Amino acid sequence: MADKTKKQGNFAPGDAPTYESVLQCMRCGFCLPTCPTFVLTGRERSSPRGRVALARAVHEENLDFTEALKQESFFCLDCRACTTACPSGVKAGEVMEVCRSQSHQVFPGGHLSKSFRNFILKRMLPDPDLLEAGMLPARLYQRLGIQWLVRHSHILKLGPDWMDKAEGMLPKLDAPLRGQLPEMTPAKGEKRGRVAFFLGCVMTLLYPDVSRQTVRVLAGQGFDVVTPAQAKCCGAPHMSEGDRETTRELAKFNIDLFLSQDVDYIVTDCAGCGASLKEYEELLAEEEDHARLELFRSKVRDVNEFLSEVGLRTEELQEVKVSVTYHEPCHLCHAQNVSAQPRQLIRSIPGVEFREMKESSWCCGSAATWGLKFSEESQQVLDRKLANVAATDADYLVTTNPGCHLQLAWGLKQADMPQPVIHLMELLGRATPD
Amino acid sequence: MASIAAIKQLIDKLGAEKVVAEKEDLLTLGYDSTPGLLHLPEVAVYPTTVADVQTVLGIARDEGMPVVPRGSGTGLSGGSVPHQGGVVLCLNRMNRILEIDEENLTATCEPGVITLDLFEAVADKGLFYPPDPGSQKISTLAGNVMENAGGLRGLKYGVTRDYVMALEAVLIDGSVVQTGGKSVKDVAGYAFKDLLCGSEGTLGIITGITLKLIPPPQTKTTMLAYFDAMPRAGEAVAKIIADKIIPSTLEIMDNATINCVEDYAGIGLPRQMAALLLIEVDGHPAVVAEEAAAVEKVLRSVGAAEFKVARDADEAASLAAARRTALSALARVSPTTLLEDATVPRSRLADTFAEIERLGEKFRLKVGTFGHAGDGNIHPTVLCDERDADEMERAHAFYHELYEKVLAWGGTVSGEHGIGIAKKDYLAKQIGPAGVAVMRRIKQSFDPQGLLNPGKIIAD
Numbered sequence: 001m002a003d004k005t006k007k008q009g010n011f012a013p014g015d016a017p018t019y020e021s022v023l024q025c026m027r028c029g030f031c032l033p034t035c036p037t038f039v040l041t042g043r044e045r046s047s048p049r050g051r052v053a054l055a056r057a058v059h060e061e062n063l064d065f066t067e068a069l070k071q072e073s074f075f076c077l078d079c080r081a082c083t084t085a086c087p088s089g090v091k092a093g094e095v096m097e098v099c100r101s102q103s104h105q106v107f108p109g110g111h112l113s114k115s116f117r118n119f120i121l122k123r124m125l126p127d128p129d130l131l132e133a134g135m136l137p138a139r140l141y142q143r144l145g146i147q148w149l150v151r152h153s154h155i156l157k158l159g160p161d162w163m164d165k166a167e168g169m170l171p172k173l174d175a176p177l178r179g180q181l182p183e184m185t186p187a188k189g190e191k192r193g194r195v196a197f198f199l200g201c202v203m204t205l206l207y208p209d210v211s212r213q214t215v216r217v218l219a220g221q222g223f224d225v226v227t228p229a230q231a232k233c234c235g236a237p238h239m240s241e242g243d244r245e246t247t248r249e250l251a252k253f254n255i256d257l258f259l260s261q262d263v264d265y266i267v268t269d270c271a272g273c274g275a276s277l278k279e280y281e282e283l284l285a286e287e288e289d290h291a292r293l294e295l296f297r298s299k300v301r302d303v304n305e306f307l308s309e310v311g312l313r314t315e316e317l318q319e320v321k322v323s324v325t326y327h328e329p330c331h332l333c334h335a336q337n338v339s340a341q342p343r344q345l346i347r348s349i350p351g352v353e354f355r356e357m358k359e360s361s362w363c364c365g366s367a368a369t370w371g372l373k374f375s376e377e378s379q380q381v382l383d384r385k386l387a388n389v390a391a392t393d394a395d396y397l398v399t400t401n402p403g404c405h406l407q408l409a410w411g412l413k414q415a416d417m418p419q420p421v422i423h424l425m426e427l428l429g430r431a432t433p434d
Numbered sequence: 435m436a437s438i439a440a441i442k443q444l445i446d447k448l449g450a451e452k453v454v455a456e457k458e459d460l461l462t463l464g465y466d467s468t469p470g471l472l473h474l475p476e477v478a479v480y481p482t483t484v485a486d487v488q489t490v491l492g493i494a495r496d497e498g499m500p501v502v503p504r505g506s507g508t509g510l511s512g513g514s515v516p517h518q519g520g521v522v523l524c525l526n527r528m529n530r531i532l533e534i535d536e537e538n539l540t541a542t543c544e545p546g547v548i549t550l551d552l553f554e555a556v557a558d559k560g561l562f563y564p565p566d567p568g569s570q571k572i573s574t575l576a577g578n579v580m581e582n583a584g585g586l587r588g589l590k591y592g593v594t595r596d597y598v599m600a601l602e603a604v605l606i607d608g609s610v611v612q613t614g615g616k617s618v619k620d621v622a623g624y625a626f627k628d629l630l631c632g633s634e635g636t637l638g639i640i641t642g643i644t645l646k647l648i649p650p651p652q653t654k655t656t657m658l659a660y661f662d663a664m665p666r667a668g669e670a671v672a673k674i675i676a677d678k679i680i681p682s683t684l685e686i687m688d689n690a691t692i693n694c695v696e697d698y699a700g701i702g703l704p705r706q707m708a709a710l711l712l713i714e715v716d717g718h719p720a721v722v723a724e725e726a727a728a729v730e731k732v733l734r735s736v737g738a739a740e741f742k743v744a745r746d747a748d749e750a751a752s753l754a755a756a757r758r759t760a761l762s763a764l765a766r767v768s769p770t771t772l773l774e775d776a777t778v779p780r781s782r783l784a785d786t787f788a789e790i791e792r793l794g795e796k797f798r799l800k801v802g803t804f805g806h807a808g809d810g811n812i813h814p815t816v817l818c819d820e821r822d823a824d825e826m827e828r829a830h831a832f833y834h835e836l837y838e839k840v841l842a843w844g845g846t847v848s849g850e851h852g853i854g855i856a857k858k859d860y861l862a863k864q865i866g867p868a869g870v871a872v873m874r875r876i877k878q879s880f881d882p883q884g885l886l887n888p889g890k891i892i893a894d
Contacts, residue, residue, distance in 0.1 A: 023769045023820070027467050028761075029508040032572045042526050044507065050462035057461050066457040088765035157753070240859070339502070 100242030505574030511854030545576030584850030668784025684808030777849030
């Protein structure tokens with residue numbers, strides 16, 4: 001967060017990386033081997049260390065906020081692998097995220113990508129039959145981050161053949177889950193607490209069955225599950241495209257909504273949403289009451305983190321005889337530092353054989369819209385992942401984030417590989433008796 | 435200076451995809467890991483063949499343009515910083531492991547191979563490449579050779595130079611020299627490869643490296659000891675060696691570092707302790723058992739306050755956690771982290787720590803020290819803020835006085851980081867005018883125009 005009165009070198013007024021956040025880099029280079037775009041290009045400016053150096057140069061007035069820096073800020077996958085690797089606590093991904101918002105200030109205008117909008121509107125909606133049945137009221141759709149992307153994607157430059165890829169990636173669409181889930185799903189067995197479920201946009205639209213399982217698993221584990229129907233998008237798509245103001249509005253709304261619920265925890269099954277919710281505190285640090293932000297932050301949990309923390313009740317779990325490997329979503333392992341917990345859960349399910357893959361925390365190349373903007377590079381990042389999946393020869397590929405899910409399922413299909421992709425909650429759902 | 439004509443020639447002869455001159459590229463190729471250094475080159479090239487390197491040197495020679503080789507830019511003395519402009523020769527795309535020869539126990543590589551990639555490739559064949567500089571996950575082999583990089587295993591296994599069997603280098607006149615080979619013994623003529631090791635790109639550009647491999651140790655034992663007084667830790671180090679045990683790891687951390695690690699990681703380190711020693715012995719199981727017992731005996735005899743032996747790999751990893759976290763913990767304390775590598779004869783280790791403490795107080799600086807105790811090679815790390823000119827001045831005065839003491843004790847101004855730009859003056863003090871003069875004559879005979887990484891190592 002920038003102090004708006006502070007001089008920010010050659011950065012435009014408004015959100016800009018703080019000088020401290022870039023000065024902290026000691027240029028050790030430990031981030032370089034963890035960065036997918038540096039590994040692809042071998043070019044220092046496309047590395048976390050290089051990007052931070054460019055932001056620093058803008059601060060020190062050695063560089064204008066150039067088109068090339070704008071490109072670098074969007075070429076960064078924001079996978080945060082560099083944050084994990086950095087000894088001195090530099091968050092290069094966040095620095096680039098803020099630079100994306102600078103891009104809007106420095107290069108205003110641009111126009112809506114019509115083909116993108118049409119694609120979303122025509123292809124991503126379920127069958128007209130479903131519409132007619134009133135399963136997707138328009139007002140519901142308006143709250144989704146996906147619609148925002150359509151409306152505000154001034155600088156969303158898509159790669160060649162993106163539409164084929166996007167079309168190929170879409171799973172078979174069902175009715176959105178929002179509106180179907182009861183406001184309250186009661187705990188089963190001995191009650192252990194009461195949680196709010198944050199249902200993400202992509203989850204409700206593309207993976208309703210996954211989140212249905214999540215709620216079922218949570219209830220089966222002894223928690224009353226409250227799902228507030230009014231919840232808005234977590235703001236991750238807006239943040240990712242550089243619109244920090246809209247993200248702040250959404251954050252304020254969601255904080256109000258969820259703090260008004262009488263719950264012990266706020267749980268989500270989308271790693272992207274979880275990372276975003278956990279960053280509200282920092283995003284609103286200068287505008288909101290600190291105690292409220294802290295309270296909200298203290299309640300947010302990724303579902304894997306949550307179940308591992310409260311302890312999985314395994315007595316009643318049914319055997320699931322499959323072998324699985326696990327892909328770590330960047331926004332879970334790097335952005336939230338949740339890495340051991342999903343493995344613990346997998347190992348606790350009776351019958352499941354867990355096979356660790358190499359480089360499990362290496363990005364899959366999805367990264368919000370990155371995979372559509374840089375489709376060639378995305379394919380190269382994906383190929384590396386698929387080779388590691390293939391080497392495990394596991395029956396299933398487990399992950400816990402819809403962006404990864406889409407990319408991996410598409411990649412596996414393209415490569416003619418046998419593994420279905422499933423969310424960890426689907427696996428746990430199979431083990432949970434009715 | 436690189437003229438526009440020179441850049442055009444580079445593009446014509448190498449192709450546009452190998453030449454970059456955008457400001458964003460130049461800004462990010464003007465530094466390495468040395469704090470405070472940034473100098474923009476005028477152009478950078480990414481050669482992929484020996485012929486490309488020859489082409490660049492030819493154009494440089496005709497244009498009188500400095501040439502600065504660069505691997506991954508993780509050096510700690512400014513070796514790859516183009517402080518006189520010119521062309522940066524980025525060798526990281528020449529990154530193929532050409533051969534692993536299991537009969538002769540050698541590996542032959544292009545210059546840009548990542549150190550850890552080679553380690554893993556030879557480990558797959560049951561072999562071992564020991565040099566493990568702190569940046570091994572990204573440092574390049576040619577960078578290691580040019581700086582003669584060390585690492586945690588230096589005490590028992592030596593440094594990069596000890597593993598270089600042959601080098602291929604392009605000289606500024608365009609000729610290619612092959613020096614050394616796969617023969618274990620080789621005393622034919624001047625030892626050019628030894629001269630090239632640690633020459634920081636001032637004599638020639640390395641395009642090929644043949645390294646010695648060894649069989650890996652069969653097992654290891656990890657131990658951790660705490661001391662309530664630094665002299666006792668120094669005594670432990672000296673006695674372990676005097677007992678004719680050469681541990682594979684003998685690492686030290688001082689009280690300030692212990693506390694920084696505890697602040698950052700909260701792993702339950704005893705904050706009051708003056709020092710921590712991490713010790714590993716490796717080799718044949720019988721030898722390891724015997725050496726571990728002997729180390730334990732030494733630690734008891736010098737009065738270590740606490741002492742642990744890892745029973746398995748997990749426990750070994752947890753004992754090593756503090757040392758592994760040292761740099762991260764220190765680097766988070768302040769914006770600027772100055773990391774030096776003073777090295778003394780082992781018998782002076784405790785004196786050196788005492789001197790660091792005294793100077794830290796004298797100059798009112800926050801200093802954490804860790805390093806390779808067994809090598810007498812330690813990293814007094816000043817945690818400061820480069821925006822504070824007065825503090826930076828005090829930090830430099832701190833190192834200045836420390837190095838005077840180190841030299842008086844028969845130590846060296848660099849154990850493993852090289853001289854580059856940062857330590858030229860210290861080196862001149864260490865080797866004297868006669869030493870500098872002979873270095874200058876050597877440089878002159880390899881590079882009469884003074885184009886290869888000019889201004890490095892040798893004081894002006």
